[in-house]
Amino acid sequence: MTRWVAVLACSAGCYALKAAGLAVPARWLARPRLQRVINLSPVPLLAALVATGALASGTRLVPDARLVGLAVAALLLWRRQNFLVVVLGATIATALIRLA
Amino acid sequence: MSEPAATAPVRRQAWVIAAAVGAYGLSFGASAVAAGLSLGQASTLSLFAFTGASQFALVGVLGAGGSVFAGLAAAWLLGARNLVYVVRLAPVLPRSSLRRLIAVQGVIDETTAMATARDGSPGAARRAFLETAVAVYITWNLTTVAGALLASAVPDPRAFGLDAAFPAAFLALLAPRFTGRLPWLCAGLGAAIAIALVPAAPAGVPVLAAVLGVLPALRGRA
Numbered sequence: 001m002t003r004w005v006a007v008l009a010c011s012a013g014c015y016a017l018k019a020a021g022l023a024v025p026a027r028w029l030a031r032p033r034l035q036r037v038i039n040l041s042p043v044p045l046l047a048a049l050v051a052t053g054a055l056a057s058g059t060r061l062v063p064d065a066r067l068v069g070l071a072v073a074a075l076l077l078w079r080r081q082n083f084l085v086v087v088l089g090a091t092i093a094t095a096l097i098r099l100a
Numbered sequence: 101m102s103e104p105a106a107t108a109p110v111r112r113q114a115w116v117i118a119a120a121v122g123a124y125g126l127s128f129g130a131s132a133v134a135a136g137l138s139l140g141q142a143s144t145l146s147l148f149a150f151t152g153a154s155q156f157a158l159v160g161v162l163g164a165g166g167s168v169f170a171g172l173a174a175a176w177l178l179g180a181r182n183l184v185y186v187v188r189l190a191p192v193l194p195r196s197s198l199r200r201l202i203a204v205q206g207v208i209d210e211t212t213a214m215a216t217a218r219d220g221s222p223g224a225a226r227r228a229f230l231e232t233a234v235a236v237y238i239t240w241n242l243t244t245v246a247g248a249l250l251a252s253a254v255p256d257p258r259a260f261g262l263d264a265a266f267p268a269a270f271l272a273l274l275a276p277r278f279t280g281r282l283p284w285l286c287a288g289l290g291a292a293i294a295i296a297l298v299p300a301a302p303a304g305v306p307v308l309a310a311v312l313g314v315l316p317a318l319r320g321r322a
Contacts, residue, residue, distance in 0.1 A: 006168040007141045010158045011148035013172065014179040018151075018204040021186025022193075029187055036282075037317045038184050042153065043283050044290025044313025045178055046274040049160055051291035052306055053267035056298045058165050069264030070271065077275045084123030090268030094261030 069094035110224075111231050117210050118235035122243040124152055127265055129247025131156065134262040135163025139248040146244040150237065151208050153273055154179040160266050161304040170304025177311055185212040192225045206233025282317060289313035
């Protein structure tokens with residue numbers, strides 16, 4: 001039940017954010033500093049999701065096989081591989097470490 | 101067959117982008133199921149939220165045991181950039197208000213990139229936007245279902261390393277944004293804030309607090 005609430009609220013909010021853009025005059029966003037902050041705001045959020053996804057387990061830091069998966073992902077991204085290869089590479093590397 | 105000459109290359113390019121997005125949709129569907137969502141919930145997000153990073157963030161936070169509020173706040177913060185894209189694309193979107201309200205749903209990273217690459221010609225920009233939006237919307241939703249079905253067939257997602265798919269997916273989303281020193285600084289700060297808070301705050305909160313990592317962007321040349 002709470003999952004459905006989350007899913008529906010997320011959907012409604014993400015659409016509302018897009019629709020709200022229709023009502024915002026372009027000059028409100030014309031300030032370069034504001035532009036820079038808005039353009040960069042996904043960066044620390046995504047970095048935090050990478051870090052917690054690879055290290056956190058609940059409210060504890062648990063370094064495990066996921067870190068190897070992340071390293072493989074980083075290597076594949078550096079080699080300019082596509083999204084599926086990167087995610088599959090990380091998944092397979094992590095699974096192999098757990099098997100070993 | 102009797103397509104205008106300019107449409108074909110744009111359409112081909114749109115489907116190339118859609119194919120790349122499809123890979124991402126597959127992993128979204130699979131990750132959503134691994135995090136405990138149903139196929140219907142994963143599909144509802146893809147149909148109505150239709151913005152990858154936000155969907156991944158919600159599912160990632162919920163899957164890690166975070167509260168609904170923390171998951172929503174992370175998803176909405178990431179979705180806020182679409183608002184900026186809509187402002188930017190306002191001249192490109194259809195004119196009637198009903199069509200505008202439908203078309204805004206298609207405003208995401210990929211469609212904005214395709215449209216703004218043709219800034220000089222409003223007609224070409226609009227066509228590129230619409231072609232890409234349709235191709236990506238179809239692919240994203242079909243691959244979400246496929247990914248969710250695939251993951252449902254896996255008995256123990258952790259044994260298959262599916263929990264490692266999240267950080268890898270977020271890293272892949274982050275990688276193209278590393279242009280210059282400032283993004284590296286913001287990313288490092290965000291990751292450090294989140295890691296420092298993991299033992300101290302409920303799941304999901306560290307990710308939200310990491311938005312403070314954007315502060316270096318306030319300084320310097322404006």
